[in-house]
Every structure is written in C-alpha cells, then in structure tokens.
Amino acid sequence: MADSTTPNVGGEPSPAPEPSKGEPRLRMHAINKSFGAVRALTNVDFEVYAGEVVGLVGDNGAGKSTLIKAVAGVAPADDGEIFVEGQPVKITTPQIATHLGIETVYQDLALCDNLDVVGNLYLGREERIAGLALSENEMERRGLGVLRTLDVKLPSVRAKVAQLSGGQRQSIAVAKTILRNAKVVLLDEPTAALGVAQTRQVLNLIRQLRDQGLAVVVISHNLADVFEVADRVIVLRLGKRVGTFEIKSTTPERIVAAITGAEFGEILQTTTTDGNGNGTSGGDEQ
Ligand SMILES: Nc1ncnc2c1ncn2[C@@H]1O[C@H](COP(=O)(O)OP(=O)(O)OP(=O)(O)O)[C@@H](O)[C@H]1O
Numbered sequence: 143m144a145d146s147t148t149p150n151v152g153g154e155p156s157p158a159p160e161p162s163k164g165e166p167r168l169r170m171h172a173i174n175k176s177f178g179a180v181r182a183l184t185n186v187d188f189e190v191y192a193g194e195v196v197g198l199v200g201d202n203g204a205g206k207s208t209l210i211k212a213v214a215g216v217a218p219a220d221d222g223e224i225f226v227e228g229q230p231v232k233i234t235t236p237q238i239a240t241h242l243g244i245e246t247v248y249q250d251l252a253l254c255d256n257l258d259v260v261g262n263l264y265l266g267r268e269e270r271i272a273g274l275a276l277s278e279n280e281m282e283r284r285g286l287g288v289l290r291t292l293d294v295k296l297p298s299v300r301a302k303v304a305q306l307s308g309g310q311r312q313s314i315a316v317a318k319t320i321l322r323n324a325k326v327v328l329l330d331e332p333t334a335a336l337g338v339a340q341t342r343q344v345l346n347l348i349r350q351l352r353d354q355g356l357a358v359v360v361i362s363h364n365l366a367d368v369f370e371v372a373d374r375v376i377v378l379r380l381g382k383r384v385g386t387f388e389i390k391s392t393t394p395e396r397i398v399a400a401i402t403g404a405e406f407g408e409i410l411q412t413t414t415t416d417g418n419g420n421g422t423s424g425g426d427e428q
C-alpha cells in the first residue's frame with residue numbers, strides 16, 4: 143500500500159498500486175462526440191482499474207472534459223460503449239452515473255456557501271435509516287469519519303463553506319463522493335486554482351482514494367502533479383487518444399511530446415512497454 147503520509151519529492155512517482163489487471167473498473171470503448179461541426183472525441187478508448195490513479199492530460203480543447211462529461215451522464219456521447227466492472231451500461235443522466243458509483247468533482251464545485259461542512263456533505267441526498275431521516279448528530283459523525291479517513295484538515299465541520307480555502311472546499315467535494323459510495327472518482331482540474339499547501343492536501347487525498355481501492359481519474363495541466371499521483375497517464379490530442387504511459391517508465395518530456403504531437407512516431411516506439419496492446423504502452427494508439 144502506498145504511504146500516503148509521506149509527501150513525494152523530486153517528482154518521484156507514487157508507490158505503484160497493485161491493480162488487478164483483469165477487468166477495468168471503468169472502460170469506455172470507441173467513444174465519439176461532436177458539437178455541431180466540432181469533433182470533440184473520435185473513437186476514444188479509456189480504462190481505469192480499481193486502486194489506480196489515471197492522469198488524463200492534453201492541451202486545451204483536447205477533449206478531456208468532454209470525455210469525463212460523457213461518463214458522468216452530463217453530456218452523453220454520440221456513440222460508443224461504457225462498461226462498469228465489465229458490465230455494459232448506458233449513462234444518460236448524472237443520476238445513473240451516481241447509481242453506478244461514478245462520481246465527478248468539477249472545478250466549480252457546486253458547494254453551498256451558506257451551509258456548513260456537514261450540510262454540504264449531505265446536500266442533495268437525504269440520509270435515511272429505516273425510512274427515518276438521519277439525525278444531525280449521526281450525519282456529523284459519519285461526515286467526520288470520512289473526513290478523518292481522508293486526512294482532511296478543517297477548522298470545524300460546522301464551519302460555513304464560505305470560510306474555507308480552495309483546497310478545503312475541494313476536499314469536501316471529494317469527501318462527498320465517498321459518502322455516496324463511489325467506485326470511480328473523476329476529478330476535473332482539482333488543483334488548478336490551489337496554492338502549494340492546498341495542492342498538497344488534495345494530492346494526498348487522491349492517494350487516499352486510490353489506497354481505498356477506488357479507481358481515480360485526474361485531469362490536470364500540471365504535469366508535476368500528475369507525476370506525483372498518477373500510476374498511468376492517458377494523453378488526448380485533438381479528440382483522439384494518442385498515448386498511454388506508465389508513470390514509472392516515462393518522463394515529462396515524453397508526455398509533453400505526446401500532448402503537442404512533437405516527434406510522435408518516435409514516442410510510439412520508445413514508450414512501448416509490453417507490446418500486447420492492453421493499454422500499458424504508448425504503441426496501442428494512433
Ligand atoms: N458545449 C459545447 N459546445 C460546443 N463545443 C464544445 C462544447 N464543449 C466542448 N466543446 C468543444 O469540444 C472540444 C473539446 O473540449 P473540452 O472541453 O473537452 O476540452 P478539454 O480537453 O477539457 O480542454 P481544457 O483543457 O481547456 O479544459 C473543444 O474544441 C471545445 O471547443
């Protein structure tokens with residue numbers, strides 16, 4: 143198990159998880175999505191395993207958010223297949239995604255400033271036991287349990303969210319996904335607006351999710367962050383998957399080259415690690 147309390151320094155990758163390389167927790171196959179004349183995604187395959195963090199990277203407009211929105215049920219794909227633990231699913235609404243254990247944290251976090259932490263954790267979800275609404279105390283107890291498991295530091299769970307820092311808010315949005323029994327957590331630019339200490343807190347949280355056996359997808363423009371938390375990186379370019387890299391055996395330069403399309407033929411050869419097309423090499427995409 144990764145030691146999530148030890149910050150990674152010097153860009154060293156996190157300790158590797160032990161994903162069962164059987165069926166991915168989430169798999170997307172041949173996803174297409176257009177907005178009018180704009181082809182946002184072309185024939186994109188994607189997979190993330192339990193106990194794995196995948197960094198989803200690419201330049202502005204590469205299709206990252208579009209891919210996440212397709213699996214979150216916010217903007218379903220035009221065609222393609224989605225499998226959760228090997229079972230084919232149709233995700234046409236966010237409610238279906240939630241029901242399947244797929245939770246998304248967007249940059250505008252959809253937290254309610256005027257509610258406190260506990261109120262936000264349970265917002266939009268009435269907690270009931272045997273038909274009875276859960277007491278405030280019980281909600282607080284459970285919420286605190288999750289925040290403690292995730293090692294989230296807050297002034298108080300009764301603090302109004304408006305008083306919290308960006309990192310603390312991001313942490314609450316993530317904790318909320320845990321309370322909903324997520325199996326897959328998708329984070330769209332979770333550290334983009336955060337300072338150094340807050341970024342560290344959120345990266346730590348991402349490791350905690352992975353160590354709890356969740357499948358985690360992190361979209362980020364910050365390759366240092368990606369190298370800190372991701373086990374694997376999938377690169378989109380102009381709506382196509384153009385590269386897959388095991389973080390342990392690649393460099394930021396190679397990923398940047400895939401993002402920008404520079405010397406691409408060479409990258410395909412130099413990053414191939416297993417050659418059997420199971421998604422761990424850079425040679426399985428075009
Ligand atoms: N609602 C929409 N209507 C029209 N075009 C859209 C819409 N959403 C996305 N697009 C287009 O689809 C393409 C992919 O956009 P997307 O938001 O997925 O990119 P991204 O990789 O998330 O970029 P960024 O890093 O800037 O967030 C872009 O060309 C974008 O202009």
Ligand SMILES: [Mg+2]
Pocket residue numbers: 206207208
């Ligand atoms: Mg985006």
